[in-house]
Amino acid sequence: MRALVKPAAGPGLEIRTVPVPVPGHGEVLVRVRAGGICGTDLHIEGWDPWAASRVRPPRVIGHEFCGTVVGVGPGVRDVSEGDFISGESHVSCGRCHLCRRGEAHICEALQIIGVDRDGAFAEYVTMPAQNAWKMPPAVPMEVAAVMDPLGNAVHTVLSTDLSARSVVIMGCGPIGLCAVLIARRSGARPIVAVDVHPYRLRLAKRMGPDRVLNGRSDDVPSIVRGLTDGAGADVLLEFSGSADGLRTGLAALRNGGFAALLGLPGRPIELDLTNQIIFKGVRLQGIFGRRLWETWYEATALLAAGLDIRPVITHRFPMTRFAEAFALMREGKCGKVILTVGDTPRR
Amino acid sequence: MRALVKPAAGPGLEIRTVPVPVPGHGEVLVRVRAGGICGTDLHIEGWDPWAASRVRPPRVIGHEFCGTVVGVGPGVRDVSEGDFISGESHVSCGRCHLCRRGEAHICEALQIIGVDRDGAFAEYVTMPAQNAWKMPPAVPMEVAAVMDPLGNAVHTVLSTDLSARSVVIMGCGPIGLCAVLIARRSGARPIVAVDVHPYRLRLAKRMGPDRVLNGRSDDVPSIVRGLTDGAGADVLLEFSGSADGLRTGLAALRNGGFAALLGLPGRPIELDLTNQIIFKGVRLQGIFGRRLWETWYEATALLAAGLDIRPVITHRFPMTRFAEAFALMREGKCGKVILTVGDTPRR
């Protein structure tokens, strides 16, 4: 089959022909329909220090995807051939104390599809059956392809109660954009979306926040206080992963506020804990992956209730044109970018 | 009356004779019996940048104290002459949105006794009646004098449920030492207390934690994992205010753990948020002052149930010998240091 592969230690990717994988005990074989390109894929393509320390080539990459189950290994009960599924990329061990305590999203032995095992930018992929989430037929294929990052947004936004609360959403990449949509549906007001790239600021406006601010040129904390009777925001949702973004977001947060952090800073960052966390009595929550499987139930419920994230998806490429897609992502002039696999027709 | 005064901008303190203050509307006049010296008092004595930016001399200092009510201003209902009281040093405005939401401990217009208004290292002090907490007669005078820092410990320790949970207590100054005692009574096991000063490590052992570690010479994260089946601690209570302390404490925390931060770093510090907060799904809570007045009810209940913090109190000086007391504090060879005021006999 054709697959997008990190062939060896060092920058670059290539399309290769590799064997179709065979599902093991409790696993399913999925014919991939479409996938989403994640920032992680860029790190692997560019072979940054994190990728070099973790990925063992040759490795098929890609972890946001949907497809159809075309084979099931022994011991699989709840997924069948023909099921249309979206993939959860985090494979938890099911055995550690975190998995047994209902915190499998921070499993100590977590494996990630497309990072630690072969991924989904390929005609076929295998994974544990429990990682194949059956999608309602009404969900568009492109949406099903990006349930994984949508789940990041759901996990972050629903980590606190937003109804009648003011919120700053820092970072308007695809996850931040989804967060704007979910925060609106959850009753947050006002919603202030912040980014620094003109393309993303324009895209953010289409999601309907109350204000879109440029983190570089606008005085975010002061504007947020102006919108909240001088108090500051009740909630910060941090998706930028930048030191400036986090510091600005915390400065815009009210005393006693709540901050959920999903964006991953590339290195340690300096924080004024005394003035921005301790004196203010701030609560802060690190967010990783999706709660297994609470987040998936919530995401499915949001879609059923009418959440439409298609405006977040701005570009599509066939997998063979991956180089263009990756280049576009690096340029930042896009929302979510979809790779379609093979010549399967649109669903 | 005699009072310990910051006479002018710059280092130093002196005993001066100043007028006895007069209680205003809703205020009480308290004859001070004893006080505790806080790190804040050292900052004011030494006139560090924080003190220079905030304190307006001449100012009577001192904010941990107990005494007897000897006068009440108009409008006071619930405190009477003769009441033996302990002082809450944070005077909240009662009018801002935080005060009205039950979060007066992070009031936006907070004033601190001995910092923003005249304090209690004096024969008499005035304060709002609500800041005078009536003490049960059985509480020893020295304990009543330090309800304010005890309250810091109570606020921090009771910010999460500790029963059957493992906890790292970082920093064994007086507040950290009280925290060890409270964590024990709350069912935390194992309790690992960490400091770097030999005097404090010795003192910490007397509080009965399961382990006392030297943050400089011991591999704290590894030892904590050894004590917790490899998981790491459920809870970090951070009192050191040092970058190393916080980083070590976070490294010892398990995935999904909870960290309460009370110690105040003197400047912004660098944190590896990605690996220590986000990937681990850590919850972090900034802790300031005491919850008004939940913490006081809790502290009173703990004392009634037998909590004895006298082992934390290691030295006493009459107020006239303040210079010796402050020098001892700077040296670090002490627990809580008490100043007795006037020639009042021990209660």
Place this chain on the structure above:
Amino acid sequence: MRALVKPAAGPGLEIRTVPVPVPGHGEVLVRVRAGGICGTDLHIEGWDPWAASRVRPPRVIGHEFCGTVVGVGPGVRDVSEGDFISGESHVSCGRCHLCRRGEAHICEALQIIGVDRDGAFAEYVTMPAQNAWKMPPAVPMEVAAVMDPLGNAVHTVLSTDLSARSVVIMGCGPIGLCAVLIARRSGARPIVAVDVHPYRLRLAKRMGPDRVLNGRSDDVPSIVRGLTDGAGADVLLEFSGSADGLRTGLAALRNGGFAALLGLPGRPIELDLTNQIIFKGVRLQGIFGRRLWETWYEATALLAAGLDIRPVITHRFPMTRFAEAFALMREGKCGKVILTVGDTPRR
């Protein structure tokens, strides 16, 4: 001034001329513009056992209201003559342990305006200044008149996180109707509203729930399970105060669900705790009044964000025609009924 008065022990009310009240220390005098009739007012009019045990005639009744501050007593700081305000009917003591712990809504010495002290179906009323909530000018007078029952709905609905959760709203009186509106804005889906009166069922439909069911003729638990993949509702909001309503609601709740109870049963009711609460691991929360003052901030934020409860208000009468208004309420063919006071023009 003219006032609606319970003149003596026994059924009935009458319009009387009584002296204009004088605001005491910390109190304000309000010229009343409009009020809402509450079920409690019917109990007092009819002189049921509860009313007989609590109300001491002669008593001016009425506790849902808005008006303009026309006088301030000594010691009032934050409210001024000319302020347009809505009244909080629960006067908490400010001194008991619950008030001091941020739980003033369940104050042990609570007094209710129009029940324990003279009320607002009158040209003027006095109350503590803190109970006068300044309304933004954009809020319509009729809405300002019923912030008290709106606050009941806000308190109930925001007692749990509703985004992406299914909810049964039992009882479609004015508070239940407001709850439907707030639940929708908070992202609840599906929302199932239940009542037994045809008028209220028709009115409920206008609030936009996903389904309106007749608690007598529809099999509510079965229909709710049909809407929720067989699971049952995540949340029950109980406003009916009827035994049948509560039992039906609990039967429709999923294992691990949450129930908030505001409706007041008139007498003890029989519950199958074993099967409906314990085996199912249900959480249940009693809701009384409004959180002081969190609920008011939330209600104000909801109005600012566009919540429009005017469809809940179905009838208006001048105070002099109170008998017609009360008769209509007893018949049940109404939503919220407003009494306008004096000849003040619509605002």
Place this chain on the structure above:
Amino acid sequence: MRALVKPAAGPGLEIRTVPVPVPGHGEVLVRVRAGGICGTDLHIEGWDPWAASRVRPPRVIGHEFCGTVVGVGPGVRDVSEGDFISGESHVSCGRCHLCRRGEAHICEALQIIGVDRDGAFAEYVTMPAQNAWKMPPAVPMEVAAVMDPLGNAVHTVLSTDLSARSVVIMGCGPIGLCAVLIARRSGARPIVAVDVHPYRLRLAKRMGPDRVLNGRSDDVPSIVRGLTDGAGADVLLEFSGSADGLRTGLAALRNGGFAALLGLPGRPIELDLTNQIIFKGVRLQGIFGRRLWETWYEATALLAAGLDIRPVITHRFPMTRFAEAFALMREGKCGKVILTVGDTPRR
């Protein structure tokens, strides 16, 4: 093998010889060492309506037990022959939405060992490997035999934070007695234990609560208020399953208090929700089984920290003398009663 069997529909039990069971996929075979008799076993023996509706004879009963793994079925990874284990009696399906959301303790397809499948009052029993909790070698055999009811107590007591909180423990059967021990270790003060049987009142005193009251002859609410500055208890832990017990407990609870309900009333009971739940703003939580597997981690941590529940265990019988043991249980003059199986020596 020899087993204690419900032979047919109707009252009675008998020792029979039955085949040794064979562990299926993912199951283990355990040689039973000892078991605890539960109230449920009495219901099955007596064949009450619940038993008649649920149990399908012939059925080996018994669900509190410990033993040694002597065989493992295919697919078992984490349990090995020779492991000393305690049994979790609730077999969750692992597939329903509750299991997938981390709420397996209220699984919709729950099966109970000794009720829905053959149990442990037998020389051997099989169960899913995940239900076999490996016990530290230091735990006494009798304690390992009753981890299941100890887990009920742990689940109930740790459902809220008890440090510095007052608690009423209603019902001093084995689970209530364990709850007293755990509440003490968790910092609850005062602890008031209530029962009506003289034997149990005497036994309760040995667990060290602050007060033991007779629910029939003592005025529990009034005494509790006397112990709590007039407020009432912060927390009610209800194990009696009796209407009187629950009503008394709620009457002793303070406004804003928390009640955890584990005791199972035999039929619907009448509650004054208006005055005991709603006006008081009470939170109530139904408790069933043990959180899987959080409760087991907590129980293991409590034992490691020194919790000793042996005083709760008052009688031992060999399985052959089951009739005497059941008669004693019916009489109520006992704490936990242990059945030893076979001639295995004490561990």
